[in-house]
Amino acid sequence: MDKKITVIAGGVIGSSFPIVFALGGYNVVSYNKWKEEEEKVKEYIDNALNTLVNQKIFTSEEKNSILSRISYTGNIEEALEDVYYVQECLPEKYEIKQEFIKEFEKYAPDEAVMGSSTSGLLISEIAKYAEKPERIIGAHPYNPPHLIPLIELAKGEKSSDEAIKIAKEIFEASNKEPIVLNKELKGFVSNRIQAAVFREVISMVLDGAVSMEDADKAVTFGPGIRWGIMGPGLIFELGGGEGGIETLLKHIGPSLESWLEDLATWTEIPEEAKEKIPDMVAESLKNRPKEIGNDRKSLLKYRDEMLLDILKLHDKF
Ligand SMILES: NC(=O)c1ccc[n+]([C@@H]2O[C@H](COP(=O)([O-])OP(=O)(O)OC[C@H]3O[C@@H](n4cnc5c(N)ncnc54)[C@H](O)[C@@H]3O)[C@@H](O)[C@H]2O)c1
Known part of the structure; x- marks a missing residue:
C-alpha cells in the first residue's frame, strides 16, 4: 500500500502504533x-x-516483512511530507498538541488527516487554532494498540465526516475495530463503561458486601466473560429468549430500576478507597495460584497470553 502513515512521538502509545499500521500493509x-x-x-x-x-x-x-514497512526519522518535515494519515501520540497537554498542529499544517499535504490519541482532551480544543480543523479528529486507542482491537473515532465541533471515513478505512484495513462517536464525550465510550463498573465494584467492596477478590471474580466469570464475546445489547437480546431484549426490558425492567436506585453515584474517589483498595488488591493477588499470576510479573504474563488466545478467537491475529 503506498499511502504513507506517520506516528508522532514514541512513548507508551506511540511505540506500539507503528505495528498496527504496518500490519495493515501501510x-x-x-x-x-x-x-x-x-x-x-x-x-x-x-x-x-x-x-x-x-x-x-x-x-x-x-x-521481518512487518519491520521492513516501518522507517524512522527525527526530521518533522520529512515525517509529514506526502503523508496520508497522522497518528499523534504526544503528551496529554493542549499546548503540545496545538503546537504540533502548526507543523502538521505547514508540512503535510492539505488533504492529510490527523487522529489524536488523546484520552481525555477535547478535539475542538486541540484543533482550536488550526486553519483546517475539519481534518483533525480523535482516534483513541486502548493500550497496547497493537493488541487491543478497539479504536474510538471522535469528531470535534468542526471535524468532517470525510476525515472520520478516511481514518475508519485505515483502521479497518489494519484489522482494528473502529467505532464512531457522534459527539464529544469525556472519557469516550469505553472509559465511561469502565468507570461505571469500577465505581460500583469499589463501592460494594468498601461497604463490606463482597471482598475485592470475589468482586473481581464476579466480573471475570460473569458479565466480563460474556462481554469478551459480545456487548450488553446483544447479550440482553439473547437474555430475553424468544422475545429478545424487548421482553427482557419488560420482565427485568422493574428489578433493574430498583438496582439502579441502589447503585453508587459518587463523583470523587472516596479517601477510604485510596487508603484501602490497594491493600485489598495486593491481598487478592497474593492468594492466586502462581500459574494464573500471583505477582505483577506473572499476572502480566498470564493476561497477555490469554489476551492473544482471545484475539485469535476473534480472528484478530
Ligand atoms: N498510556 C495509555 O495507556 C494511553 C491510552 C490511550 C491514549 N493515550 C493517549 O496517548 C497520548 C500519548 O500518551 P503516552 O502514554 O504514550 O505518553 P508518553 O508520555 O509515554 O509519550 C509521549 C511522548 O512524546 C514525546 N514528546 C514530548 N514532548 C514532545 C514534543 N514537543 N515533540 C515531540 N515529542 C515529544 C515524549 O518524549 C514521549 O515519548 C496521550 O494523549 C494519552 O492521553 C494513552
Whole structure:
C-alpha cells in the first residue's frame, strides 16, 4: 500500500502504533524528536514482535516483512511530507498538541488527516487554532494498540465526516475495530463503561458486601466473560429468549430500576478507597495460584497470553 502513515512521538502509545499500521500493509514512519527515543521505539517494536513470533502468531519472515514497512526519522518535515494519515501520540497537554498542529499544517499535504490519541482532551480544543480543523479528529486507542482491537473515532465541533471515513478505512484495513462517536464525550465510550463498573465494584467492596477478590471474580466469570464475546445489547437480546431484549426490558425492567436506585453515584474517589483498595488488591493477588499470576510479573504474563488466545478467537491475529 503506498499511502504513507506517520506516528508522532514514541512513548507508551506511540511505540506500539507503528505495528498496527504496518500490519495493515501501510508504510509507516515513526517520528521521534530525540535519537534515544527512536532507539527505545525500535526496541519496543522488536520485543513486541518477538512475543508474537514466540506465541506462533507470526513467523520470523513475517516479522521481518512487518519491520521492513516501518522507517524512522527525527526530521518533522520529512515525517509529514506526502503523508496520508497522522497518528499523534504526544503528551496529554493542549499546548503540545496545538503546537504540533502548526507543523502538521505547514508540512503535510492539505488533504492529510490527523487522529489524536488523546484520552481525555477535547478535539475542538486541540484543533482550536488550526486553519483546517475539519481534518483533525480523535482516534483513541486502548493500550497496547497493537493488541487491543478497539479504536474510538471522535469528531470535534468542526471535524468532517470525510476525515472520520478516511481514518475508519485505515483502521479497518489494519484489522482494528473502529467505532464512531457522534459527539464529544469525556472519557469516550469505553472509559465511561469502565468507570461505571469500577465505581460500583469499589463501592460494594468498601461497604463490606463482597471482598475485592470475589468482586473481581464476579466480573471475570460473569458479565466480563460474556462481554469478551459480545456487548450488553446483544447479550440482553439473547437474555430475553424468544422475545429478545424487548421482553427482557419488560420482565427485568422493574428489578433493574430498583438496582439502579441502589447503585453508587459518587463523583470523587472516596479517601477510604485510596487508603484501602490497594491493600485489598495486593491481598487478592497474593492468594492466586502462581500459574494464573500471583505477582505483577506473572499476572502480566498470564493476561497477555490469554489476551492473544482471545484475539485469535476473534480472528484478530
Ligand atoms: N498510556 C495509555 O495507556 C494511553 C491510552 C490511550 C491514549 N493515550 C493517549 O496517548 C497520548 C500519548 O500518551 P503516552 O502514554 O504514550 O505518553 P508518553 O508520555 O509515554 O509519550 C509521549 C511522548 O512524546 C514525546 N514528546 C514530548 N514532548 C514532545 C514534543 N514537543 N515533540 C515531540 N515529542 C515529544 C515524549 O518524549 C514521549 O515519548 C496521550 O494523549 C494519552 O492521553 C494513552
